[in-house]
Amino acid sequence: MTIGELLKEKRLAENKTQKAWVGHIISTSYYAKVEKNIHRITAEDLLAILKHNDLSITDFFEELADKKDELKAQVNSLNKTVIDAVYHSDISKVNEVIQIIKKMDLPTKQKQELVLINKGFIETIKNDLSDNYHPDKNIVQQLKDKIFSIGGL
Secondary structure, eight states, X not given: OOHHHXXXXXXXXXXXXXXXXXXXXXXXXXXXXXXXXXXXXXXXXXXXXXXXXXXXXXXXXXXXXXXXXXXXXXXXXXXXXXXXXXXXXXXXXXXXXXXXXHHSSOOHHHHHHHHHHHHHHHHHHHHHHOTTOOOOHHHHHHHHHHHHHGGGO
């Protein structure tokens, strides 16, 4: 979860319009883009908005951290499920995990990476199950591109 997403969640819980939520701190159009993660908000503006809406700064950041930890725990749990599925050559279970990842509240880039990794696992399982299997060249190329782009290699 991002700061913009949590701000939106808090605003909706208070049944406030964006204009009422931000007052005269920043423009409503700019704030709308913060909620959509198009623009970032400065620390000063964020603190002013929290104060304007009588929200605890500490509570806001603790909730943000908790939600991020919750997502991390979900991803770790899915990773364990996939490892078990690969060990048992269970392609359908890996496909289930892919569908769950696609629905998760994760940044698009992270979702794409997780889906790609799991498609790579499927290719590995298929290769293990069949002597005549030829891996999906598109998946193989995407994985190569990802590996060689890590750390600016």
